[in-house]
Amino acid sequence: MPRSRPPAVWFAEEPHRKPRLSRERITRAAVSLLDADGVEGLTMRRLAARLEAGTMSLYEYVGSREDLLDLAVDEVIAEIEVDGVDHAPWREALTRQLTRSRRVMRRHPWLPALMATRPLLGPHALARSELIYSILDRAGLQGPHLSAGVAALTYYVQGYTATENLWRGSHRDPEAETELRRRAQRYLDGRKELHPTLARHADLDNNDFDGSFRLGLDTVLDGIAARIGA
Known part of the structure; x- marks a missing residue:
């Protein structure tokens, strides 16, 4: 009969083992493998x-591949810097912190999907969640509105960066990407009568991911500011 184990890796203490292997070394190697081959490429073998x-x-150090994924997620979340936001105005603090989050998600393309599907209970993940919650709490959001504000920001950053990673991974030739965007825009321009609003505003030629990310983030923050003002 297989031995029972806690439902999450964070609920169990790491056993003392010989120094040749350690949970930390295994986790760092898992991150390296994930960076190279993605989630599907990570096997225990x-x-x-x-x-x-x-x-x-x-x-002897990790109970399962699922535990290893949780450890790897928390390992790279630790790369999200947290300094310099404690005393900044709330919008500036959130913009800085979420831009840092996107930077780490770009560095580790597998991260957004796992952050959206894994229990983020590791010490580094909890510390960064606490920071986002505390910034909005100081700004004046409370109760369900606070949770909704955090969710809106989190899902925006994760979703935007996951889509950006997929696009950049599929279109590595800048000239070919530019030509694809131009052809898509011309195709849409030729259908103005069917899709007039899209033809006016879709802006398919735009490949400025940084600028678009910041504009979208400002839009979400405007909504939060309106809720705070209300």
Whole structure:
């Protein structure tokens, strides 16, 4: 009969083992493998080969591949800097912090999807969640409006960056991308009578991800500011 284990890796203490392997070393190797091959490329066998260890030896430090994903997520979330926002105005603090989050999600393209589907209970994830909640709390949001504000910002950043990562991963030739955008815009311009609003505003030629991200973030923050004012 298989032994029972806690429902999340964070509820169990790491056992003391010989120093050749450690949970930290295994986690760092998992992050490296995820960066190279994505979530589908992370298997315990491939990870063991990278560490020059036996596959079963990994299970002495992590209970499952799912636990390993949680550890890897928290490892890279630690890269999101948290300094310099404690005393800044709330909009400036959130813009700075969420821009940092996007930067880390760009560096690790697998991160947005896992952040949206894993229990973010690691120490680094909780510390950064606490920071976002505290900024909005100081700004004046309370109760359900506070939770809704955090969710709107979180889903915007994760969704935008996940889409950006997929697009950049699929279109690596700048000239080919520019030509594709021009053809798409011309196609839409030729259908103004059917889709007049799209033809006027879709702006398919625009490939400024940074500017579009900031404009969208400002739009979400405007809504939060209106709620605070109300």
